[in-house]
Amino acid sequence: MPEGDTVSQAAGRLHRALAGHVLTRSDLRVPKFATADLTGRTVLDVTPRGKHLLTRIEGGLTLHSHLRMDGSWKIYAPGEPWRGGPTHQIRAILGTADHTAVGYRLPVLELLRTADEQRAVGHLGPDLLGPDWDPDKALTNLLTDPARPLGEALLDQRNLAGIGNVYKSELCFLLRATPWLPIGELPADTAARIPGLAKKLLEANRDRPARSTTGVRDQNHFVYGRAPRPCLRCGTPVRQADQGDGSRERPTYWCPTCQSGPAPGRRATPFRGRI
Known part of the structure; x- marks a missing residue:
């Protein structure tokens, strides 16, 4: 499963490719949002929140995605072959004049109002790489x-x-x-x-x-x-x-020697460790 650093890198790649550009292609391949059309709208930013990705789009909309075990976003230049996986694994396509972002095997993909983002990520604790870190x-x-x-x-x-x-x-x-x-x-x-x-x-x-x-x-x-x-x-x-x-x-x-405490196959031992 991608961790916070990996998701932060993915957000950075998406932001650099899409932010500030108008969408010329939009295809959300999940039943609930299959008819949504984002073309003509400008991508404002792509922000990571823990392991979640929030792609904010003009008009007060956010595309929320989560990679979980094997999801990924790939960025392609015009004419570049898409090699992120077979076509049937594509869940989202966001295209501009210069780049196309393709989401493969995304287990979570939803379009929501930006004002309602807390519904998707409000349960999370402080983000280790975010501005809310506490x-x-x-x-x-x-x-x-x-x-x-x-x-x-x-x-x-x-x-x-x-x-x-x-x-x-x-x-x-x-x-x-x-x-x-x-x-x-x-x-x-x-x-x-x-x-x-x-x-x-x-x-x-x-x-x-x-x-x-x-x-x-x-x-x-x-x-x-x-x-x-x-x-x-x-x-x-x-x-x-x-x-x-x-x-x-x-x-x-x-490591059964360096680490103290219970573990499968052995009795609990008193904690004796120090960093």
Whole structure:
């Protein structure tokens, strides 16, 4: 699933291609909005909100999209072949005289009044890469349910917006806690570092073509996607298991030596970690 930095990059590409230009082509291939015609309207801006994309259009309209697992927006020049996927996977086409933006496999696509954007994104917590970022509010949200596993709390976009499965695993490693540790069991000083550390990671990657959380060349991640290779810190084989709240299970990675707390296949251990 694209994370906040990836969505921010997608918004930037769309904004540069479309903002300030009049739409000469408009095709929304979802039943509810299939008859909507946006041609002749100017695209005002494309703004990311967490993992959501808000394309604002003249006349008080916003095209709201979400990429989820495998959605994408591709930008094409006139005459350039469209290679984002087969035609039947196209959900949206927005064209100007100079560029065409094509949305593939978009699981969420809706046209709403700009004044009603909160209906789509009002539930989100502070955006790690947005102007509304509030670390104190984010921390308060995270600690609302002390019994909730750390990994689940980090993924909940109502707490703070922008963290996905990669950053979840990497943040837990940097905190030296397993993703299954109840967040309320983190020492107060460790918990307080979460918002700042999360923001630092996303900001460092918002303009990078390849995400890195380690600062080590050719080793982009500490644990994510590394099972069963050795931990970069201690050499113990990295482990993988699914984690979820019952609605969706996601592959989760951790080091059983460096990270304290409960995990599949072992008893809970007292938290002993420090950043």
